[in-house]
Amino acid sequence: MSRTPDDNTPETCESEHRQLDSRVLVAKPRPLTPALTVYRILPQKQLRMVGPWCFLDHFGPVAKADYQQFDVAPHPHIGLQTITWLFSGQLVHQDSLGYEQPLRSGQLNLMTSGEGISHAEIADAQLSDPLHGLQLWSALPPLHERTEPRFDHYRQVPQFTIGDCTATLLVGEYRQQGQHYQSPALTFHPSLALIISTARATATDLHLQAEFEYCIYVCRGRLDCAGTTVRQHEVIQLGANRSELAIELSADTTLMVLGGEAFELPVKMWWNFVSSDLERVKQAQRDWNDGHPRFGEVAHYQGERLLAPEYPQ
Numbered sequence: 001m002s003r004t005p006d007d008n009t010p011e012t013c014e015s016e017h018r019q020l021d022s023r024v025l026v027a028k029p030r031p032l033t034p035a036l037t038v039y040r041i042l043p044q045k046q047l048r049m050v051g052p053w054c055f056l057d058h059f060g061p062v063a064k065a066d067y068q069q070f071d072v073a074p075h076p077h078i079g080l081q082t083i084t085w086l087f088s089g090q091l092v093h094q095d096s097l098g099y100e101q102p103l104r105s106g107q108l109n110l111m112t113s114g115e116g117i118s119h120a121e122i123a124d125a126q127l128s129d130p131l132h133g134l135q136l137w138s139a140l141p142p143l144h145e146r147t148e149p150r151f152d153h154y155r156q157v158p159q160f161t162i163g164d165c166t167a168t169l170l171v172g173e174y175r176q177q178g179q180h181y182q183s184p185a186l187t188f189h190p191s192l193a194l195i196i197s198t199a200r201a202t203a204t205d206l207h208l209q210a211e212f213e214y215c216i217y218v219c220r221g222r223l224d225c226a227g228t229t230v231r232q233h234e235v236i237q238l239g240a241n242r243s244e245l246a247i248e249l250s251a252d253t254t255l256m257v258l259g260g261e262a263f264e265l266p267v268k269m270w271w272n273f274v275s276s277d278l279e280r281v282k283q284a285q286r287d288w289n290d291g292h293p294r295f296g297e298v299a300h301y302q303g304e305r306l307l308a309p310e311y312p313q
Contacts, residue, residue, distance in 0.1 A: 010312065011043050011054075011269040022226040027058065027217070027233045035066040036131075041217050041235050043269065050215045050237075051260015052138045052189040054080070054269060058219055058233070058256075060132035061088065067131045070123035074298040074305035076288045077113035078281075079145045079267070079274040081138045083185070083193065084109040085170055087219075087254075089131035090124030096296025099151045105129070108154040108170055110185050114140065114147035116284065116294040120301045134219075134256060136193060138171070139267045142276045144188045157183050163204025165249065168195040172259075176207045191260030196249075203248040212259040213240040221253025271308050282311050 025046055027039035041056040043049065062070075067089070074096075084091070086105045093101045093109050096118045103109050111119060123131075140147065158169040158181045167174070169183045172192035192212065208214060216223060217235040225247040230236045238245070240262070249255070265276050273284045285308045288295055298305070 012048065012266050022228065022236055022238050024228055024230055024234055024236050027235060030057075032057075032059065033070065033072070036060070036062055036070065039233050047215065047235065047237050049139075049263065049267070050213055050258050051191045052141075052263060053136060053191065053193075053258050053260060054139045054267060054274060055135075055137035056217065056256070056258065057135045058133075058217070059135070061130035062132070063130055064127050067123055068127060070121075070131065071303070072121045073303055074118045074120045074301050075272055076116060076118045076284065076295045076308070077111070077272050077274075078116050078284045079140050079276075080113055081140065081186075081188070082109075082111045082113070083136040083138065083170060084121075084133065085135075085195070086131070086133035088129040089133065090126060090128070091131070092122050092124050093119060093151070094122070094298050094301055095119035095151055096298055097149060097151055098299065099153075100300060101151070101153045103153075106156070108157055108185060110152045110154070112140075112147065112150045112152075112186065114145070114149045116287070116292075116296075117149035118288075118295045118298055118305070120298050122301075136258075137274065138187070138189070138191060139263065139274050141189050141263070142265065145275055145277075145280070147188075150186075152186055154184055157185070162196060162206065164200065164202040165196045165198045165204055168197075169193075170195065174207070189260060189263075192257065194257040195254065196257060197254040198249050199252060201249065201251045203246070206245045206247055206257065208242045208245055208259065210241050210243045211261055213262055214238040214242065214245075214257065214259040216247075217256040217258070219254040219256060222250040223253065223255060224248040270311060285311055
């Protein structure tokens, strides 16, 4: 998805590098379309980045009648991967590489922008459930920032149990009690995106990697951990140097656990562009508005593309 033109403040996203103290922050509501408000978890003033994760939006649930006209027009990206996951609903991804891929609940869309790509996301014609999901951006390390763009669709990702909870592994790997689970999702930096859900109140332990920094976002329900309570649309920043975390979940709770090795260098984010080099971000904005072929064309989209806001002087 795209950030709105109102999201026009340049961001410097930087890892906390082994901070141990936990703190709870509130996700910020942002209007994406007239019928859709998203909750912005990353970046925000006190939490810019977790591992390579520089962006996380939680959208919906949006009733079927309100998203029949859902339409995010073609827009560009550089220097990142977008990961889209739906709890319910249907979307269609269209991009400048020629892909037109429906996305359903339980499936994963992953787009690697690299040197440049453009895409659109629209409501599927076969609407049946409310639209509800997550979109994440993972910054590409400097060595891979200008990689060739690509798109990957995964019909299944690993699902397993952690105590009485169901775990869904979107990105990375998870180890527990001699078991090793690995997501097929393409990655360029050590990282984890794990969804945990439970229908009933329960307590369990998460196995963590001490070299990763982590945060946990509560999509629904309530979480108790690290001596504090985290409620719906709140995120707890956990830092690094943890190999295990005891968690308690209320009934009907869904969590997003994000982690990864800290980035050595901060990255710059402007609109939908991410890079360790601010000049690349500014050049991408000019190239997109000038129609440079690096971003291609979303051939089957009916309508006008979005224009990038001007970079502030």
